[in-house]
Amino acid sequence: MNTSILTNADLHCHSRVSDGTLTPEALATRAKTNGVQLWALTDHDEVGGQQRAIHAARALELPYLTGVEVSVSFAGRVVHIVGLGFDHHNTALVEGLRATRGGxxxxxxxxxxxxxxxxxxxxxxxxxxxxxxxxxxxxxxxxxxxxxxxxxxxxxxxxxxFLTEGKPGYVEHKWARLSDALRWIHGAGGLAVIAHPARYGFNPTEEYALITEFMGHGGRGIEVVTGSHSDTEAAKYTETAIEFDLLASRGSDFHSPEESRTDLGRLADLSGRLQPIWMALEDRIIWPSCLH
Missing domain, CATH: 1.10.150.650 (DNA polymerase; domain 1)
Structure with missing residues (x-):
């Protein structure tokens, strides 16, 4: 299959291995049922569900990219970096994620x-x-x-x-450094993406600092269309991707049928002005034998 004709890629979702409610197998089935053409499971700071996701995707003849969402401390906030298309057995990545989870x-x-x-x-x-x-x-x-x-x-x-700054139950946690997260992802052969950038509430100066430092460490992508972005925010980050020459990613950030605002595969298309990140990952896609 030619990746240039793919439109319904969903490269951000979570299973019960982290904070979703469905198994990797159930997510694979849901993705296939909803017309997803390329899928990635991106559990928080954990790659323990990857082998199950790979097996399930293969059984469903669903092209697959390995994925993870790494929690990073940046400018006093938690920022999420999605890694795609890496070797999920890579020792430095696995150990780095374990250290991040440790607290x-x-x-x-x-x-x-x-x-x-x-x-x-x-x-x-x-x-x-x-x-x-x-x-x-x-x-x-x-x-x-x-x-x-x-x-x-x-x-x-x-x-x-509850559980947010200034409310009962909130406890700050120091996550990985941005440089560490990108080093782990790139060292395992993957590409890094800034997840749902509109969620962080950065002012323009802070956002510029995030993007330029991310790119300085070799970061290549930004999520443009995602479950928490409005149409206006998707349009804004379309322009951001073009301005900084970043590859565009797309993912629902699906966690649960009861809780998530966007289902797997139910996103708007990326603008035709953008370069989808999956085109740069074609050689890392796990293709079903019928499509390879």
């Missing part, structure tokens, strides 16, 4: 202590039910507990009342 358990216990101070008991154990592995516990798992326990109606309400 999650302690942070989670401190988050639970903060919630206990406002009368919400058992939050750590409740959140752990939704993930199983303390290394991967996140605010999303606490949010699901708070909804299940009746403290909030839904996940958006949780993040309005």
């Amino acid at each position: 999650r358990e302690q942070r989670a216990r401190e988050m639970a202590d903060g919630l206990a101070q406002v009368g919400i008991k058992g939050a750590y154990e409740g959140a752990l039910k939704f993930v199983g592995n303390p290394e991967l516990i996140s605010r999303t798992h606490f949010a699901r507990f708070l909804v299940e326990a009746g403290h909030c109606q839904d996940v958006p309400e949780v993040f309005r009342r």
Whole structure:
């Protein structure tokens, strides 16, 4: 298959291995059913679901790119960098991600202590039910507990009342450095993408600093069309990609049928003025034998 004719690529989603609710196999089936032509599973700071995703995609004759979403501390905020098309067995990448995850358990216990101070008991154990592995516990798992326990109606309400800066349960965590994340991704043979740039709330100077430092470390791509971008934001980052000569990526950031605002494969197309990142990754796509 010629990658230049692909339009419905979904290169950003999450499974139960990190903070999604579906298995890698169920995500592969959902992607195929929804007409996705090229798929990547991008769990947070973890590549443990990659082999399952590869096997599921092959069984469904769905072209696949390995993926991960790395949490990075930049300018006092958490920025996410998506890696695509890498060797998921690469030792430096695997060990780097493990180190990044290492502080999650302690942070989670401190988050639970903060919630206990406002009368919400058992939050750590409740959140752990939704993930199983303390290394991967996140605010999303606490949010699901708070909804299940009746403290909030839904996940958006949780993040309005809890777990964000200045609210009960918020604990800052130091993630990877931008340079480290890009070094791991590039060292494993992949390409790096700034995920959902509109979400960070950077002013123009801060955003320019992020993009130029990212490019200075060899970063090549930016998500233009994604589940959390409005049409106006997608148009803005279309111009950003053109201005900085960045490759454009596209991904739903799908986590759950009940929680996500955009389903797998249900995104607007990239502008024809952009160079899709998957065209630079053609030799790293895991093609079904029928299409190779």
